[in-house]
Amino acid sequence: MMKAIEVTDLVKNFGTITALNGVSFSIEEGEVFGLLGPNGAGKTTLIRILTTLMRPTAGKAHVMGINVEKEKAAVRKLIGVVPQAMTSDLDLTGLENMDIYARFYDMPRKEREGRIEYLLGMVGLKERSNDLVATYSGGMRRRLEIAKGLVHKPSILILDEPTIGLDPQSRHVVWELLKNSLDEDGLTILLTTHYMEEAELLCERIAIIDYGKIVAIDTLEGLKRQLPDKDIVEITVGGINATKVIEEVKTLTFVHSIIYAEGTLRISVDNGAQAIPLLVGRIEDTGGRVISVLLKQQTLEDVFIHYTGRPIREEEAKKVSFLIGAGVPQKWGR
Amino acid sequence: MIRLLAVVERDLRRFIRNPIVVLSSILMPILYLVILGNSFQGELKNLPLAVVNMDNGPYAARVIRLLQAIESGPRRIRVSEEVDQGRALDGIKEGKYKGALILPPDFSRNIIKRKEGGVGLFLDNTETIAAETIRSAIASAMTSIDVKFIPVREKGEQVIVRNIELYKKVDYDQSLIPGVVIMAIFLGTITTGAFNTVMDKFLGIEESYLLTPLTKRDIVIGLVTSGVIITTVISTLVLFFSALISGIYLWKTLSLYAFLSILLIIILTTLGLLGMMFVILGRANHPRIVGVLAGFLNVIFFFPSGAIYPVESFPRWLRVFSMVNPETYSVHALKAILFKGVSIRGIETDFIFLAIFAFSTLTIATLTYKREL
Secondary structure, three states: OOEEEEEEEEEEEEOOEEEEEEEEEEEEOOOEEEEEOOOOOOHHHHHHHHOOOOOOOEEEEEEOOEEOOOOHHHHHHHEEEEOOOOOOOOOOEHHHHHHHHHHHOOOOHHHHHHHHHHHHHHOOOOOOOOOEHHHOOHHHHHHHHHHHHHOOOOOEEEEEOOOOOOOHHHHHHHHHHHHHHOOOOOOEEEEEEOOHHHHHHHOOEEEEEEOOEEEEEEEHHHHHHOOOOOEEEEEEEEOOOHHHHHHHHHOOOOEEEEEEEOOEEEEEEOOHHHHHHHHHHHHHHOOOEEEEEEEEOOOHHHHHHHHHOOOOOOOOOOOOEOOOEOOOOOOOOO | OHHHHHHHHHHHHHHHOOHHHHHHHHHHHHHHHHHHHHHOOOOOOOEEEEEEEOOOOHHHHHHHHHHHHHHHOOOOEEEEEEOOHHHHHHHHHHOOOOEEEEEOOOHHHHHHOOOOOOEEEEEOOOOHHHHHHHHHHHHHHHHHHHHHHOOOOOOHHHOOEEEEEOOOOOOHHHHOHHHHHHHHHHHHHHHOOHHHHHHHHHOOOHHHHHOOOOOHHHHHHHHHHHHHHHHHHHHHHHHHHHHHHOOOOHHHHOOHHHHHHHHHHHHHHHHHHHHHHHHHHOOOOOHHHHHHHHHHHHHHHHHHHOOOOOHHHOOHHHHHHHHHOHHHHHHHHHHHHHHHOOOHHHHHHHHHHHHHHHHHHHHHHHHHOOOOO
């Protein structure tokens, strides 16, 4: 089967700085793939190469089997991008933004009218479609960006930090929206994010990128499995013979260790969520009464720290030009 | 084509949604007319004057010598001798001369016979200041005859300069109209076209457009097209309003043919300047750069264009610059059409220069525009 995205030994240098240092990975069609990494790790450079905006120094990148360096026009038609910045024109209405953007893709009127109506309905902006974007809230503008990215029915949707700068409520709305849009036939999604929660919620596979290299790539579960520490389930029990319960629970294959203190069992297991019903069942079988259960799961944050040796950062120091000053907001900065 | 038109529509819609910008693009050049119209005084230099000496008498020779004295002294005029009146007048029409002094065959004889010594003075009164300067230079030459050469019994008043204005009277305010139109064109071209790419870059939204299948040609030609539409509408409105407030009713004085010629000049000038802005601003990413350049370019193109002061009065190096300044040709063409009723054939050079300028800047703009990051 053809890969939706295939990247081989990609290198990108900016002068003496190496932004990408031999990156290779592939994404299957229909997959939701997350690219996780601190600022300056090379995420945006990678996306810029995949979206034909930059040429790699070395290596190859293919989108739906098409070389991104050689057939830019063809690649541009296949990908939809939801950029980090809010890119819709403030002095145009939501509908006008969508219509003009669709025309950039040569969509004939009939086709785009239906598509735009459907998408604006999907992102919940139908009622406001004739209002200027300047009157929209941040969340609404972000939803409009997503609708824009999907307008030409791309095979691959690339989202660069789709919920950055949004309040938690708007963030949940966007996640809901993305999950729903995954129903689009065979849509492949590549998502970069800072937010662990976002990656955990949406992505089937995750690559962690740091210093221009992919340091880990797997499903979330797969990544967690490679961690030395496991999930911890804390169960507070009443009316039991502790020794007997521990003996019984220990026989379960997924249990690594048990500590008992002050009426609480602290059990280290492979997969906490799956283990809880089995653990509770076993304790109740031995006559114990479960009072409360607390699951302390390994998060992607733990995975991230494990691979990169540092917690994910929101911001890094930016370079400011001596000649032109701070001037340009580098919203897409490397 | 769908793509290119979408670029055009995006720009037009955004422009129209900013009524303040639209309004000030029209009002500001007209304000220039009022301010410039009252702020420029002073003496000019090197105004080309044709002298046709049909009289071989001593007084004609003296007048010419005196004019030559002014030429080498205060340098207000530059004297060239023409053999006949027809050629001198053609010279004015072509812009070669600002005026022509005709010394009739009976000039010396009339003075000797104590009759009125009349000379004909043809002035290019579309350039009021230049015409005034020539008039006073000649008057002083005539007075000198009185003082130094004419015997006491011959009174100075006997020499009368008869003003013969070649064209319908053009007052100073009116003579500034072409300059005001050029100013409107300049303002239009710096706030449309390449300015869009600068703002998109500044706002960080340019990438979302580069990600689409839009080609270089779509972007450059699309933005230039919308820029031409906006600028042409604004400059035409400025032309009509500034003419109106200085007392010209263009719908009465201008034939359809002349109007279309003006429109063509405006469009060619706009294309050239839009192309030039694209070449200069194609890689700029901060609106402040546009602000600084707008002030600078406006001055260095506007003042040497001949819109206010005649090009001939500039020092040599500035004259050379004004020869490659597109605004010089636009001003010349607009003056010729508006005030002299010159047909297309009289301003061929202007058309050719503006067309070549527009073609080259647009070509360079399209070639050098960076479609990638």
